[in-house]
Amino acid sequence: MKKCLTAIAFLLAAGTAHAEDKTITVEFAYPYSHLFDVTYEKILPLFHEKYPNIEIKMRAAYESYEDASNTILREAVAGELPDVTMQGLNRQAILVDKGIAKPLEPFIVREEDFAKDGYHDAMLKLGTFNKQVYGLPFSVSLPVGYYNMDMMAKAGITSVDQLPKTWDEVISTCGKLREAGVKNPMFWGWNITGNWFLQALMWSQDKPTMEGDHFQIDTAEGLTSLETMKSLFRGCDMQNLEWKSALASFSAGEIGMMFWSTSALGAVERSKGEFDLKTNEFPGLTASGPKGLPAGGNAAMLVSTSTDPAELDAAWKWLKFITSGQGAAEVARTTGYMPPNKAANEVILADFYKNNPNKETAVRQLPLLRDWQAYPGDNGLAITQVIYDGIEGIVTGEYDDMPELQTQLSEEVQDLLPSGN
Numbered sequence: 001m002k003k004c005l006t007a008i009a010f011l012l013a014a015g016t017a018h019a020e021d022k023t024i025t026v027e028f029a030y031p032y033s034h035l036f037d038v039t040y041e042k043i044l045p046l047f048h049e050k051y052p053n054i055e056i057k058m059r060a061a062y063e064s065y066e067d068a069s070n071t072i073l074r075e076a077v078a079g080e081l082p083d084v085t086m087q088g089l090n091r092q093a094i095l096v097d098k099g100i101a102k103p104l105e106p107f108i109v110r111e112e113d114f115a116k117d118g119y120h121d122a123m124l125k126l127g128t129f130n131k132q133v134y135g136l137p138f139s140v141s142l143p144v145g146y147y148n149m150d151m152m153a154k155a156g157i158t159s160v161d162q163l164p165k166t167w168d169e170v171i172s173t174c175g176k177l178r179e180a181g182v183k184n185p186m187f188w189g190w191n192i193t194g195n196w197f198l199q200a201l202m203w204s205q206d207k208p209t210m211e212g213d214h215f216q217i218d219t220a221e222g223l224t225s226l227e228t229m230k231s232l233f234r235g236c237d238m239q240n241l242e243w244k245s246a247l248a249s250f251s252a253g254e255i256g257m258m259f260w261s262t263s264a265l266g267a268v269e270r271s272k273g274e275f276d277l278k279t280n281e282f283p284g285l286t287a288s289g290p291k292g293l294p295a296g297g298n299a300a301m302l303v304s305t306s307t308d309p310a311e312l313d314a315a316w317k318w319l320k321f322i323t324s325g326q327g328a329a330e331v332a333r334t335t336g337y338m339p340p341n342k343a344a345n346e347v348i349l350a351d352f353y354k355n356n357p358n359k360e361t362a363v364r365q366l367p368l369l370r371d372w373q374a375y376p377g378d379n380g381l382a383i384t385q386v387i388y389d390g391i392e393g394i395v396t397g398e399y400d401d402m403p404e405l406q407t408q409l410s411e412e413v414q415d416l417l418p419s420g421n
Contacts (some may be wrong), residue, residue: 007403024314025055031068031298033061035267035335037071042330047321065091066381067195072238072303076100083304083315086138088295089126090194090372094380103132107316115166124340126371127299134362135299136323139337141263142199142293142362145283149276150257156182163280164200165287167228168408171235176257178237186236187246189260190229190395194372195387196261196296198332200282201225203370204290210373213419217385218410226394226402228285233395240395259283261296262362265336269358279361292370297337338362379416386412 030036044056062068065088072095075081087095095101105398108114127135147163154175157163164170170186177185190195201211207221216222232238241249250258253273265279284290300319321327328339329348336359339349346350353360375383390409393399 004040007129016025022310023053023055024311025057026084026311026315026318027057027059027082028084028318029059029062029068029071029082031062031065031088032263035263036061037336038266039330042334043322043327045273046134046326046330047318050321051314051317054317056318062086063373066384067300069094069381072100073098076303079305081303081305083302083306083311084319085301085303086298087135087301088194088363088372089135089137089140089295089299090374091380092127092135092299092301093129093374093376094378095301095303096134101134103134103138104302104316104319105132107313107320108133111320126295127301130273135301136319137297137299137340138323138328139263139297139331139335140340141261141296141337142365142367143197143259143282143296144265144361144365145280146250146258146265146268147278147280148250148253148256149278151177151182151253151275154182155256155336160278160280163278164257164283165281165289166178166283167232167285170283174236175351182256184239184249184255186232186257187237187247187250187255187259188229188232188236188238188239189243189258190233190262190391191388192296196294196372197259198225198229198387199294199373200290201285202230202383203292203294203368204282204284206291207392208371208373210375213417215375215410215417217413222410223402223406224285226406229391230394230400230402237397240392262336262338263296265359266334268336277358279358281361281365282314290368293365293368294372296372297371328415332359336362338366375413375417377416378388383413383416386416 047056057083060088068085068087069091072081072085124133126137127133145163155173155234164173174185199209202221202225205221207216207219209216246258247264247268248253251268251272251277259282269277282293284292300323302315302319304312305313326348327343328344331337332339332344332349332352353363374380387409390405391395399405
């Protein structure tokens with residue numbers, strides 16, 4: 001797919017080489033090729049039609065948001081930055097703090113129609129630091145439940161309104177599925193990037209994971225989050241699958257319930273077997289549902305080191321195009337992400353969600369949108385790994401005493417935070 005995208009970009013540029021006095025190249029890097037390659041295949045021709053003298057050179061895709069952050073930090077030192085990068089919503093701050101990301105305000109003020117493009121205020125705030133916009137959200141996701149309804153029928157669930165609304169109900173459904181002979185009834189996305197599902201459990205209780213420089217796993221809500229994970233993993237006898245294997249296994253019809261980001265919906269729909277797929281709201285600790293959920297996804301950031309106004313303007317044109325209007329609409333059509341602006345949602349996609357109810361689930365959860373929090377300081381990636389290892393220990397059975405794990409995680413993470421140094 002990467003070769004295909006590169007070929008498309010090359011052909012588009014070649015087609016205008018003689019039509020324009022100068023072709024400007026914008027280097028672009030993004031994560032998760034399995035999710036987004038098909039999106040950019042749709043966007044590139046639309047962009048080229050509008051800006052035939054701008055070539056988009058695709059760099060090798062980042063493996064994950066952590067990889068995206070690490071790569072940009074290395075490239076900044078080596079002087080090899082792209083012009084535009086896609087970074088996880090929770091990884092923008094470090095690029096701003098280190099002066100790698102450029103403020104977009106100088107470009108925004110020149111756009112007479114910028115406000116009309118209708119960026120959602122809540123989503124735009126995710127890329128705003130010190131009252132300046134540094135990142136425009138490209139794709140926004142929320143956690144949802146994926147259900148193989150053919151398999152769920154074995155547990156007596158035959159309609160969406162019967163799907164579990166709480167984690168206790170999920171565990172009960174796992175038991176029924178196992179009794180019906182289902183070997184792997186459930187996968188819960190503990191290993192999704194950036195400790196996202198830990199934050200989902202914390203926000204479900206209306207508790208941020210970070211409060212200033214304090215990691216709030218040491219609170220009652222933190223312990224409830226750990227205990228909930230233990231109950232799910234044990235009660236559903238969940239296998240410790242690598243996340244790509246989990247998605248493939250669910251798509252193959254081997255898992256009854258999967259709790260994951262809505263981002264993967266397009267990929268699952270394209271690869272799934274012959275079963276009836278339904279999505280539904282993310283369960284809560286109580287029947288009233290979560291009180292909040294973290295916004296996943298990524299934002300486009302300008303990190304170009306060029307001083308040529310024409311090159312910077314070309315980079316801005318690409319950045320703006322992919323995050324507004326037609327570009328954003330293609331995100332919804334080809335993935336499970338939500339577009340970050342009203343122009344895409346309310347005009348271009350007016351009938352889209354009516355005809356694609358599985359993709360509407362996340363939209364219904366928009367009132368729950370909360371920050372996907374970053375870990376402050378230079379050790380953010382190391383903290384992510386410490387928490388990842390702790391949660392994996394619950395999955396594998398290494399950790400069984402949750403108050404003990406709570407204390408261990410609190411101490412290890414706090415030592416890595418600015419207040420602990």
